[in-house]
Amino acid sequence: MKRKFRSEKTGYLFILPWFIGLLIFTIGPMIFSLILSFSKWDIITGIDSIQFVGLENFVNIFHDELFYQSLKVTFIFALVSVPLYQIIAILVAMLLNMRTRGMKFFRLIFFMPSVIPAVAVSMMWLMILNPEYGILNRALDLFGIIGPAWLQDPDYALSALMVMGIWGVGNTIIIYLSGLQGVPEELYEAADLDGAGVVKRFLNITVPMISPTIFFNLIMGIIGGFQYFTQAFVMTNGGPLNSTLFYNLFLYNKAFVSYEMGYASALSWILFGIIMVFTLIVIRSSSAWVYYNGDDEKD
Template sequence: MKHRIKKEEIIGFIFISPWVIGFFAFTLIPMLISGYLSFTEWNVLTGLEGINFVGFENYSEIFTDDEDFWQSLKVTFTFSFIFLPLSQVFALALACLLNQKVKGLKIFRTILFMPTVMPAVAVSLLWMWIFNSQYGILNRFLAIFSIQGPDWLQNPKTSLSALIIMGLWGVGSTMIIFLSALQDVPSSLYEAASIDGITPFKRFLYITVPMISSTIFFNLVMGIIGSFQYFTQAHVMTKGGPLGSTLFYNLYLYNVAFEKYEMGYASALAWIMFFIIVFFTALVFKSSTLWVYYENEGKSKGKKMKGEQV
């Protein structure tokens, strides 16, 4: 019996070993190295001999003398605080529509999910054509209603808005997760509420939202991480312009690391963003006890209350 258990443990370790090796080789060890490099001044072109330990000088310079840091932080926060709630609401609305029993539902689901599986670079090139001020399809559509469309990507006032609009087009993965959660809500709850004369809006507010709150929590956490790491679209479409209006944090970090080759400074920037993401994620986790409902916890609490009454 003991021999069989040991054999099963060995087989289990063999199966999880690729993930463990990958975690150490591509996540933990690089993080530790970048943590050390954040306290150094190192231009990659000088080789390992050029690494000079400077303590907290990188962090001091970032917070006191680096205007691009504050601009990139402003752009990233603005994008995240606008795009994140819009994307969650939009994805949930689409999921509710796709949860209805209508003809051709599978076709609609496929069409709405398809942008998610398209390469980010290809999507960026497509939207560059859509946003083109002269022959872009968006401005031509606006011209039908006698509206003069702006130069979306070349105007500092509209460039960030253009990226937000493009981002809403790719909420397919969030939508599918919401859809699976909606389909798990017991229909008996809606039937009972309907018999009692509860309006559809109240049914959504008091039944649907609490029952899918754990899914909202998951999508919110993933959305926070994704929005703060926004990079590819801005790099391909605007390069951070015009006038720094789309200079996202990750784009600025990329420029410092792979255009200026200041790897120590870039590592410090990376760790600052890491702690920002950890802070907001922890904030959501802390608040989840107030608004996230888990069915199993609800049942266990009910049983506990009954036991206390007895």
């Protein structure tokens, strides 16, 4: 018993720094923001100036037109970009999984954009999407196509941000690549003997075998899609005409531009609830489409 207690004590001591960090930097701020969501505070004055207002912040939020506009923009972006990025990442990962000379170099090329800081990427794409001297519109001119004013046009600004996001799916590609490399070659060989084509092999072997990877990337994609902020903040700041006013950008403006910290805290908890609902939907549905290696043994 003494040896077991001593071993457990050592383990607890090792995780103590992490646990303290969790309390100070995660749980503590979450509790404080929950308190602020029922209060008014301008963040400039001291904590003593916090005024409890009950549900007033939440009532005001649901009467705010910009709240619904930010929800609309964020939902459109998430519903389009998350499936689009997953499909592109899977297809590219399948190409990178081919046994060809120099493939490690191509894997590096596709992965590198994902490690570049988001602000640097945003500044680069501001130049690419510039309607006057941007290389995208100049490339379109070669085919006789007049390029739009991408980020200055409310009809194209959100789509431009979605297209830009394709450039940075390297992390997702690498995760799919690791999942593909775990698919047994024997399954493909058996499918070849049965005369299965490329599409059948993909749908009946590849997709089920990498379904846990799809599940993970889908969850992370949903969370990332609803928390989209940096690119919109740097490139459009919500414009033009609020066409790129993402939820997190709206929250930021309320907290650090209007100094309505209570209002912003209420917004953050609403976002937490939205992400939680969509995440739980995916998790609850996973039993119908996610396959694990041990499932056959359990059956």
